[in-house]
Amino acid sequence: MSASTEQAPLTPPIAVKPPSPSPNRYKRLTAGTVSANGLLIVLGAAFLVPLLWLVFASFDKTATASLRLPNLSLIHYKHELTGTNLKPFWNSFYIAAVSTIVTTVVALFAGYALSRRHIPFKRTFMLVVLFMSGLPVTILLVPTYQLFVRFNWLDSKFYTSLFIAATSLPFAIWLIKNFIDQVPIELEEAAQIDGAGNFTTMTRVVVPLALPGIIATSMITFIGAWGAFVIPLVLDSNPADTPGSIAIYQFLTANGQVNFGDLAAYSILFAIPVIAIYLLVSRKLSGAFTFAGGIKT
Amino acid sequence: MDVSTSAVALPPRRRQDKVRFQVSSVGWLLPAIALLAVLFIVPVVYAIFLAFTNLQLLGPHAQSFQFTGTANLSRMFGDSVFWHSLFLTAIFVVASGIVAQTVFGFALALLMQRALPPLRLGIGAIVILAWVLPEISAAFIWYAAGQAGGAISLLTRSPNTNYLSTSAMLIVCIANAWRNTAFSMLVFSAGLRNVPEEVNEAAQLEGAGYWRRLFSVTIPIMRPTIFTNLLLITLATLSDFTLIFAMTQGGPGNDTAILPVYSYIEAFQFNELGYGTAIALALIVLGGLFSLLYVRHLRPELNK
Numbered sequence: 001m002s003a004s005t006e007q008a009p010l011t012p013p014i015a016v017k018p019p020s021p022s023p024n025r026y027k028r029l030t031a032g033t034v035s036a037n038g039l040l041i042v043l044g045a046a047f048l049v050p051l052l053w054l055v056f057a058s059f060d061k062t063a064t065a066s067l068r069l070p071n072l073s074l075i076h077y078k079h080e081l082t083g084t085n086l087k088p089f090w091n092s093f094y095i096a097a098v099s100t101i102v103t104t105v106v107a108l109f110a111g112y113a114l115s116r117r118h119i120p121f122k123r124t125f126m127l128v129v130l131f132m133s134g135l136p137v138t139i140l141l142v143p144t145y146q147l148f149v150r151f152n153w154l155d156s157k158f159y160t161s162l163f164i165a166a167t168s169l170p171f172a173i174w175l176i177k178n179f180i181d182q183v184p185i186e187l188e189e190a191a192q193i194d195g196a197g198n199f200t201t202m203t204r205v206v207v208p209l210a211l212p213g214i215i216a217t218s219m220i221t222f223i224g225a226w227g228a229f230v231i232p233l234v235l236d237s238n239p240a241d242t243p244g245s246i247a248i249y250q251f252l253t254a255n256g257q258v259n260f261g262d263l264a265a266y267s268i269l270f271a272i273p274v275i276a277i278y279l280l281v282s283r284k285l286s287g288a289f290t291f292a293g294g295i296k297t
Numbered sequence: 298m299d300v301s302t303s304a305v306a307l308p309p310r311r312r313q314d315k316v317r318f319q320v321s322s323v324g325w326l327l328p329a330i331a332l333l334a335v336l337f338i339v340p341v342v343y344a345i346f347l348a349f350t351n352l353q354l355l356g357p358h359a360q361s362f363q364f365t366g367t368a369n370l371s372r373m374f375g376d377s378v379f380w381h382s383l384f385l386t387a388i389f390v391v392a393s394g395i396v397a398q399t400v401f402g403f404a405l406a407l408l409m410q411r412a413l414p415p416l417r418l419g420i421g422a423i424v425i426l427a428w429v430l431p432e433i434s435a436a437f438i439w440y441a442a443g444q445a446g447g448a449i450s451l452l453t454r455s456p457n458t459n460y461l462s463t464s465a466m467l468i469v470c471i472a473n474a475w476r477n478t479a480f481s482m483l484v485f486s487a488g489l490r491n492v493p494e495e496v497n498e499a500a501q502l503e504g505a506g507y508w509r510r511l512f513s514v515t516i517p518i519m520r521p522t523i524f525t526n527l528l529l530i531t532l533a534t535l536s537d538f539t540l541i542f543a544m545t546q547g548g549p550g551n552d553t554a555i556l557p558v559y560s561y562i563e564a565f566q567f568n569e570l571g572y573g574t575a576i577a578l579a580l581i582v583l584g585g586l587f588s589l590l591y592v593r594h595l596r597p598e599l600n601k
Contacts, residue, residue: 032507040416065447106332112325139340141561166337
């Protein structure tokens with residue numbers, strides 16, 4: 001092993017041994033690893049500083065746009081957690097919950113059929129779904145606005161959520177179909193031989209086995225709908241329905257001075273559910289990433 | 298389907314192992330098809346029609362709009378703001394999307410391979426946190442960073458400069474790269490794990506140094522991953538709206554109005570719904586062209 005490293009004297013030798021699967025194994029200290037770690041620290045700092053500003057500002061009684069150690073105080077959190085400031089969080093939750101439930105249930109049925117049944121033009125259907133998941137939502141805004149005017153659905157939290165569900169459905173169908181594909185079909189065949197109908201097979205066999213994937217899909221949908229911005233901006237201008245994302249936007253563009261501390265605290269509170277969900281699903285998300293890089297197969 | 302799993306002897310003529318179309322499948326697909334048809338496909342088709350009309354949000358053409366043929370197109374070709382917007386979109390996609398995210402994402406993925414475990418975990422978490430944060434929170438962070446006295450002005454030692462009014466495009470490009478590099482980092486990390494160790498070892502035995510192995514072994518092997526990732530970055534960057542709109546509303550002037558933002562401004566602020574849709578359609582065409590380009594590059598791998 002060591003002989004081969006010495007054959008390349010002009011370059012920093014790196015360990016030829018395949019990296020150990022154990023994350024606790026420290027690499028040998030060489031010029032290469034030292035500079036790699038140094039560079040990583042510099043890059044990491046560039047990513048850290050903006051986040052650090054947000055956290056410091058939220059605890060800083062007299063927060064400004066500058067990065068500095070906070071004049072510790074919880075006043076901004078107190079402001080945001082009282083009064084009417086929490087209403088937008090509830091609206092965001094409503095929009096995210098409704099669209100997540102609709103998307104997940106509908107995608108589950110479609111994903112099951114697409115995974116297990118013989119469907120004519122299935123490949124074409126999946127390609128159309130893939131195309132739709134990559135389409136910018138901008139193209140849908142005007143026609144959907146017209147549609148909402150026609151059916152009198154404007155300024156309705158429910159129909160806005162339904163539209164968000166439709167926009168997140170294509171990606172959800174892709175994910176759920178791929179997750180169901182990974183469930184062995186033999187168990188379903190066994191259930192059917194025992195006399196289980198289609199629906200029973202689905203609820204008793206497929207859903208429990210594909211549950212981690214289904215949960216991951218619904219949480220990805222939830223994260224997307226929680227932060228939805230332009231759709232509620234166009235379709236629901238009722239002030240009582242304002243979601244958190246638009247509330248932050250309104251604070252940011254309101255006339256007069258931006259209150260950095262309050263807004264920092266509000267942004268952090270708004271981010272907490274999403275971060276919590278991400279931590280819960282991050283392991284399952286690796287499945288979504290094999291999908292992202294999986295076109296090569 | 299695998300016939301051998303079935304214990305029943307099959308009649309030789311009629312193949313029972315072939316999955317047939319069942320009418321009930323329609324029922325399973327119906328909710329998805331209905332929802333997508335009403336709130337996705339109909340709007341897309343309607344958008345293609347509206348892009349060639351003079352529909353307005355308010356005013357004379359709000360109710361009685363009509364098909365105007367290529368009027369929107371010729372207006373677009375003569376609209377200097379549109380060309381400026383197209384130019385800004387190209388900068389945004391190429392600089393902030395393709396170049397910055399690929400380079401930083403790849404660099405992070407490579408460095409992580411050689412990093413001390415605590416650094417890898419800690420910095421990985423920070424980069425991913427920037428990505429998980431709601432887009433509006435990221436917009437607020439970079440709005441503040443671009444203000445006079447914000448982080449960027451401190452870095453350049455000119456605390457009185459409001460970078461959002463002097464070089465807004467630069468700030469939104471940095472903000473977008475900061476937010477989305479994590480995605481490329483994750484994709485490339487997964488890709489690097491799939492590069493067979495033996496190939497690198499063989500190259501090393503032949504005397505290839507680190508950089509030579511990176512450019513002649515690792516990157517060629519990762520070509521499909523890189524191109525797939527480029528396609529995903531391009532489509533995501535092309536359609537970005539929230540980050541820029543929340544930070545600058547397309548301003549100052551129209552200096553950060555990339556196509557989605559300009560489309561929104563024309564449609565819902567200048568009430569020109571028809572023209573705004575035409576701009577959105579131009580955006581789709583642009584995305585389609587980019588996708589074709591990447592798919593052509595991916596073709597050799599796909600046909601293997």
